[in-house]
Amino acid sequence: MKKVLVTSVVAAGLFFAAPQMADAALGDQTLRVGMNHTDVTELQEALKSKGYFTFDRATGYYGSITADAVRKFQASNGLKVDGIAGPQTFAALKANGSTVTAASSNTSSATLRTGARGAAVTNLQQQLRNHGHFSSAVDGVFGPLTERAVRSFQSARGLSVDGIAGPQTFSALGQAAVSGSTTQAATSTTLRQGTRSAEVTRLQDRLRQLGYFNSNSTGYYGTVTTESVRRFQAVNKLQVDGVAGPQTLSRLHGSNAAAASTATETVSASSSNSSIGSRIVSSANRYIGTPYRYGGTTTAGFDCSGFIQRVFSDVGVSVPRTALQQWNSGTTVAAPSVGDIVFFATVNSGPSHNGIYIGNNQFIHSGSSTGVTVTSMSNSYWSARYLGAKRIH
Template identity: 45%
Template sequence: MKKVALSVALAGGVFLAPQVADAALGDQTLREGMNHGDVKELQDRLSSEGHFTYHTSTGYFGSITRQAVRDFQRDAGIDVDGIAGPQTFNAMGVSGGSSSSNVSSGSGDWITYNGTLRSGSRGASVTTLQDALNSLGHNAGSADGVFGPKTAEAVRSFQRDAGITADGIAGPQTYKALNGETVVKSESTGSSSDSGSASSTVESIISTAKSLEGTPYVWGGTSPSGFDCSGFLQYAFAQNGKSIPRTVATIHDAATSVSTPQRGDLVFFETYTSGPSHAGIYLGDGKFIHAGSSTGVTIADMNSSYWSPRYLGAGRL
């Protein structure tokens, strides 16, 4: 991973911004707040196309550069997010360099999602997350691999800036924002890539749901401090960019009925009142994950003597 230091740059004001070691344009994602030689090269390219209008290339990625990137993206017919990532560089005809310059190796992203991280998590993935947050100006403290209160606050700080749910938990939605991806799902085009994207989203939702095992049940609860059954579903989906209704009955009405549930489908039950009053996420092999009133978030067997006679059917969102 690149070493990060703080430097001062002038571009209509004084800024403290992350400074990263030199690398070839296109081998790292560039975004607002960065101060880097690659940013200067990006500004030069944008200037040659009439998008960057500041009187000189500064190397600092501020609001003027962000708007210039957005203008270029709009003209190129690609996602308009003001972040210079692989899609933007491809539109410029820029081929990236080595992925070793990224926070983690992979497809050109800053950081690779290997599972949801939250307070109490430990390991190399936490260290990588802390490094990424620190490099973006969100103080996670020492990159020691321990997800403590300071890391949680740094995640919340980043989430607030990114305009996503600020819960201090680094799930798929937070990683997408760290990597400069939009967290609003685009319309389906019916291509085979959509099927792969849908499958990836299903697995991310399940990963988020499993990371919440052990969370206590709270009537009306909608956060990791406590969930009711529909609050748990709404949260797991929202963390992956999907908005669903708040109650089991309205979720049931919004879902498309399926005769045989597949992994990621919702399974509905009739419990304390007639009609759908409880639901969970189907995991396969007759198992589902849910927020039970007596168990909290847990994995249960649909074929058990309790759940089997109460099963109403499955639905897909």
């Protein structure tokens, strides 16, 4: 049980320390929310074989889905229902004697970047997936998709956005995992539109697990999150106000939360437009606070059309570079919907400024004096003349 094997990964001319390996047996340790371990993988597989763990695959991360599966198993087997996999739960699963080779999740001493390969990258991808920032195959290869996921996570956590997974990024991943281990903080507060916090990230994570939130978690409570909360409240027969108060949060993080799949929805062209519009706004929210930079197209600074181009690129939609080109390529709509581009004339009669409509007569844009921010349409931004809205998706 004490033998340790240390391996290393060579990639792009650099050496990266891979996780240590140690023999372990399922049941030797108590498993609970926030843990990332191959013992958790085996627990999930055992629960899946008995019909309690319904996620499409074992992840190795002990999140709310695993805790709910353990609770259901415990309730069915007359055990104490606490969502913690301890000796009695393992005995009931008849899994105490099985052994696995366990990989430690401690990779915080490594620095991973594009070109890296191996178990350390696999673990990074899995953690990013657990927090909703990585949706591709976990393959142990640090390529463009992994870099983009790291950037997304860094942006959501207020870190330096460089796409490199170093100590700060790994530390934030660990803190994010630990923050998922309790619902006390979440259920004792009220979250509403405009809030930015780790509690909002956790809210979004849970809404996505239940099928109400289809974007990456950003930590910002915008119109997309508000709409998702409204849908959750409606399906779960709560007061529908889009505000996540104690009652909503208690139901959301409880074992009796109803998933979106329990509601009957009609799929149509309008709902499709609404879905992509929500994803556009979710992406835009991630960049709030980014400074303005003339000609800017990166997170170091955006101009108005550079911001539009980046946001639409995030959701897989290609748009031209300038405000005028974006105006010419769009389809005119009578009234803007969430995700449409609104245009203004600021220096002449043509379109010279634009932003993304987010609902409630508001739009998000990169202004020369504000950077990326939310502004009311009624404020007549820069005393500009509103020209209309276009749809490019």
